[in-house]
Amino acid sequence: MTTSKLVYMFEEGDKSMKMLLGGKGANLAEMTKTGLPVPYGFTITTDVCKAYYENGKKHSPLLDEQMMEAVRKLEAKTGKKFNDSKNPLLVSVRSGAPASMPGMMDTILNLGMNDVVVKTIANTTNNERFALDSYRRFITMFANVVMEADRMKFENLMDEIKHKNNIKLDNEMTTEMLRELVEKFKELYKQETNEDFPQDPIEQLKRARDAVFRSWMNDRAVVYRRLNHVPSDWGTAVNVQEMVFGNTGEDSGTGVAFTRNPSTGENKFYGEFLMNAQGEDVVAGIRTPNKVEELEKILPKVYQELVDIRTKLEEHYHDMQDFEFTIEHEKLYMLQTRNGKRTAQAAVKIAVDMVNEGLISKEEAVLRLEPAALDQLLHKQFDTNALKLATPLTEGLPASPGAAVGKVVFNAEDAKSWAAKGEKVILARLETSPEDIEGMHSSVGILTARGGMTSHAAVVARGMGKCCVSGCDEIVMDEAGKKFTCKGSVVKEGDIISLNGSTGQVYVGSIPVVEPSLSGDFGTIMKWADEFRTLKIRTNADTPHDAKIAREFGAEGIGLVRTEHMFFESTRIKAVREMILAKDLEGRKKALAKIEPFQQQDFEGIFTAMDGLPVIIRMLDPPLHEFLPKHDQVKEIEELSKELNTTPKQIEETIASLHEFNPMLGFRGCRLAVVYPEIMEMQVRAIFNAALSVSAKGIKALPEIEVPLVGNIKEYTPLAELTHRIAEETGAKGKIHYTVGTMIEVPRAALTSDVLAKEVDFMSFGTNDLTQMTCGFSRDDAVKFLGKYVEKGIYEQDPFQTIDQEGVGLLMKHAVKLAREVKKDIDIGICGEHGGDPRTVEFCHNIGMSNVSCSPYRVPIARLAAAQAAIKQRTGNDQQKFNK
């Protein structure tokens, strides 16, 4: 496994050598190669680490030989020497694995310090305090990392001295105090390790190097690798680099800069620096840093050098860079550069600008954007500065993004009536149910104490593009009392609260909100995305309103109209209940006839909104008991019995007879249509009559009728026949182009998709139910253990948010393959929550699906993710993934 070359000077490598030199080593080599002023150094390869573990923690004799050779070269390049009485060399020793493992392994700075060198440095820098401070830091790190001494004991010693002298901050310590501290540290070191603090820099280096190799196998690192699927035989490299200091006087300094503005994306140099300071001082925020432009006045030559580097970096890396620099006695050093983090808005602007500047291709621009981050561009947000000043009352789950400010109400009725009076309201509920839909519509935000990311509230709110925080379990909800309490605070009806649906935070009071800006750059990049994309993007929409929004966001059709929400509307719920309580077919038909005109109106609205685009309409899916009052809603039952001219007892009996032990696996979906075909007949008739009616107005309706929860072809066949019969009866046959298809939600359907494909026109994976049944846990109940499961890495992500590719995904892949063997071009899509998840979209593209459908506000995200998947597949480019 080991080659004979074990040590590389930075100038000998480049970024392609990540596996051998580790990420940091390859990056330092690349910067060096690019001609950037990087402090000199060398990298000991990952092969050495592998050999170290293979040979029982021993090194080849070659290693020390090559390392000494590298030290000699380093001394020559820097003009410094270990232990030199005039210009002593200090180095840092850092880990660096092929995959980023932030903070998991060890680092040692200021190596080369000893009792003599500290004095030399005090003299040459004329700064004894700096020399002593560097020495005490080195002793602590060496003791802790190499000798595994307890870091706390060192910190306690320092606290004692600070306490004795009545000071609080480290930088208030005087030279005298530091001198005392160094002596005490050396004593402590001896006490803890039974040896004197080692004075020979070469011995220090060898021992530090091996400590870094050992840290590859520390507990934290092992767990991190297991969770992140980093193979343990990759090993880490060790980087040895000349130390440079920005705190050696007023001609020194340190800073952080971005090649463009990471907040707005503006193509303008952006950064901060502090003179006579170390990197951590900039971050700590004790002194206020200067803007990078101000350096021009202080050190004009260095500033010009930085400006040149900015250009060079972008030309070399083809992306906005975030870099760290240090100035040591007017000499500029580059310590690190990496792709800079940026807001979604900046990401869009930078990507478009860079294409226009000829720095990157359109494909690269599309690949650059993080699809999930687009959410920020599509929803209201709190003003960033105002948010910094606010303290959240509590935090729930970020169930549906955006920001909302309004008066709290505690039931759907109040939400409607308050909204009718012009109030902005936030609906707070223990959990929502289908009866709350209208109240949710009337609210600007929804807050629930119970329920996860896929609870009713969360799903419906995302569908509406409405801000929602769910599962706020610190809240004790008192709906009847119209108040909630949280950590002692009481929030009453009418009180103003603010919800951040993007973070899950809940605030008392009002926080200023900024509107989303759909700038021209955003449109440009989405247009590029559409050029590359092959997967069609549809939307899940139950209303003309949602359909319109989604169409504006680029939806190419509706992938799922859920008809059950329509059944709950106050104008028709009575007829629905009448149907359920009917004693015979005739009674059911009579009640259904009352619902039919409403259904036809629903579909006319949706067809009109989607003129010319296909619309998948799912037949009634939920178990019938969902439409009845609950068994303990005595008052509702009594009212209903009067309305329907029956007795409360009879209604209670129906409720009891419809009770299910596992409603998820109960009498729902196409099972309803198989047993009560008249319900589906009514829906299909309403669809065809709606299509005919809008056609007369010149609108093109393309209904796709979807049978849910099919597990067996023999459930489907008679229902498809029913549909064709109604098409004839209504006169739609030959006039309206329609198709009939099925959802794939039941594992049995996926397993027999070849049999289904022979008969159906299209298939659509209902991945929520498919996940529930394939993994054997219901999304409502899994909250009890799924958190623990994700924490333990049993599932990498919540499988209700991102498709479990190794399980559910395997089944989907199998089903697509089987179906395409029978009917090559069959339309296969996905609807449900997963359709808007970028990783899932990529997976759907890769297994050869035709379309995905997601909530309106996720349509742009899905478009982008689909484009990225297509580009990656075409170019085999998985670099992107690796760089994350």
Add this chain to the structure above:
Amino acid sequence: MTTSKLVYMFEEGDKSMKMLLGGKGANLAEMTKTGLPVPYGFTITTDVCKAYYENGKKHSPLLDEQMMEAVRKLEAKTGKKFNDSKNPLLVSVRSGAPASMPGMMDTILNLGMNDVVVKTIANTTNNERFALDSYRRFITMFANVVMEADRMKFENLMDEIKHKNNIKLDNEMTTEMLRELVEKFKELYKQETNEDFPQDPIEQLKRARDAVFRSWMNDRAVVYRRLNHVPSDWGTAVNVQEMVFGNTGEDSGTGVAFTRNPSTGENKFYGEFLMNAQGEDVVAGIRTPNKVEELEKILPKVYQELVDIRTKLEEHYHDMQDFEFTIEHEKLYMLQTRNGKRTAQAAVKIAVDMVNEGLISKEEAVLRLEPAALDQLLHKQFDTNALKLATPLTEGLPASPGAAVGKVVFNAEDAKSWAAKGEKVILARLETSPEDIEGMHSSVGILTARGGMTSHAAVVARGMGKCCVSGCDEIVMDEAGKKFTCKGSVVKEGDIISLNGSTGQVYVGSIPVVEPSLSGDFGTIMKWADEFRTLKIRTNADTPHDAKIAREFGAEGIGLVRTEHMFFESTRIKAVREMILAKDLEGRKKALAKIEPFQQQDFEGIFTAMDGLPVIIRMLDPPLHEFLPKHDQVKEIEELSKELNTTPKQIEETIASLHEFNPMLGFRGCRLAVVYPEIMEMQVRAIFNAALSVSAKGIKALPEIEVPLVGNIKEYTPLAELTHRIAEETGAKGKIHYTVGTMIEVPRAALTSDVLAKEVDFMSFGTNDLTQMTCGFSRDDAVKFLGKYVEKGIYEQDPFQTIDQEGVGLLMKHAVKLAREVKKDIDIGICGEHGGDPRTVEFCHNIGMSNVSCSPYRVPIARLAAAQAAIKQRTGNDQQKFNK
């Protein structure tokens, strides 16, 4: 498709020509070939039927040509002629498809009758009444079958005449009345069809033939074929056969006989006959038939002929035959022979006898038995004669076979206390729950008003081998009032009832019971079965008692010990509840320590009973809330709170927090062990300590530790590690041979069985859960629609009784294949209800599984089914299936 030969004389065919001649035609040909005195005739092939439909219901001109040729041959053989003035030929025209479709298509008898022939026959038979009766039957059938006239109109005419003459039965009609009737029938015929009744026998024949071909496509036949998977392009043949009459005088007669006694299996001629009668008279039971031996006195020559035929039949068909004969003027005719139906007891005796007589091989003997019928031999039964006289009160589901008589009690407590006093009791419940287990043990039978074939009551009763009738939905159960009502009758505590668990019937009062007889023949045939069988048969047993019974029935190990039943026992349920209510790990461990000694005792008992045989023990599986009182059991909660020194409110809160929407898909199985490993640790420790303890007494324990509900290898790995750790801690490592494996219940586990197979020692399909999740319906809720589904043929059988081979079975096959690719010899079994279903056992054998496990009383059934599967696979013999 058609060959040039369209018509076969009976003597030209044989039984191998079923596809061409149909079942009946091939059978008549075979009997003819065997030299049996079959009335002469010919068969028009199924090819003619196919061509008829392919050519728009037209025949090739060849057909009439060949049919006339066949008629001429028939006339020559019989010495009779159509329309002959001395000896006129009458024939029957019958359908006969390659697959049996009883009663689905049409038949016409007495064809050839007309106004002249009726007189000729009246003269030659000297029996005008007979001639007229035959003619009026022919007219009715022809009108109905050929002309599609309403049969009721003919029957009404006959009723009128009977009413006018004040008689009730057909055979009371005089010659005069029949003469009048024939005239009226001919008038009615003309009125209904606008033609005179056709007098030309050849025209009659052609029209009857085509009517039979048309009946292939009648609604009944089409539905029957769809439900029974008979391809509609097979077509039917038409058989034309000389009529013979047993009612032409005292030298004529008719009878039915079996070559051996179908009730006991005794090798003795067995049958009944009536002189001067038609077949339907024997069946109708109006006259009491004579025993076949008595024929020796009446017609000694014919009797001897019959005795010879009996021997010939068995020599030819190698099975006990059930045949029909007619004697026309002292001449014997064979009308039909087929394998005779028999009791299970007879089946066993006949099979063993025939092997001893050299008639069949052991393989054939084993294949002959219907595995499901063995149930009769393994349980108590009601006395057949007594049963005939009893009228059931109601009928439920035959949930667990056997017969039980006892006094009704309405709760488990009473069952125990009454049984302790020596009473035989039947436990009647709305539905049973785990708390009823001890009460069920104390009862001789169980009756529930709710729940299906796989309800708690049914599963547990079958496990105990106890008679159970479940889902008696006509019963209104009043447990509190200690009574039930059914159709107006009230049954109170202490009343005696009788349950037939094999039919589901419930009787008020006591019916005599006979004990099962496990005769020597039964043992012999099971020994043969074991010689051929390759699949291992295990049992599901939770107690040493069940384990012992199963071992006596031939179980080769335990495939499933459910540990949860043990948790419900009154001695430990308190500690179980204490564990669930504990606030922290320490509290849980304290409670578990109380349960551990009991668990160890449980396992010691089972290991002792199964000395030397492997025992799969499943870790705790059900959701924890099952062990707590229900939320409305106020009294129980209060008692529990006192016992555990807590408040009712806290218990209520725990119950509420454990509530699940879909408990099937909830927090159970290995999910419990992942979150609370201490529970599994306790169980594993109890297993190893039990094994060590019995080892000290010279007993060989072979524990196989099973992790339930695994869906992801990452759930399994740490639990296997836990097991190995406990093996070391208890000192079992190296001393006790143990294995660790998993159930395959979650579709995801089946889909990734290759990944699992790398780590597990064994796998066992939990097909109940696998079916629920793969098909997406819970067995408790599916009752609402599954009946309708089976009725509509969506599932051929209840998938909870017989594996759904086209769905769930596909997944199992896939999983076995994947697992064996990774670990060729891995033990793969099945436990749960399906393990005792013969079709499922055959399927398990065919997909390469290693073992099946079933309830103790089904072990012999599974042994036999496994042997049959092995024989069929070896010989490729699927004839058996076809003959059914």
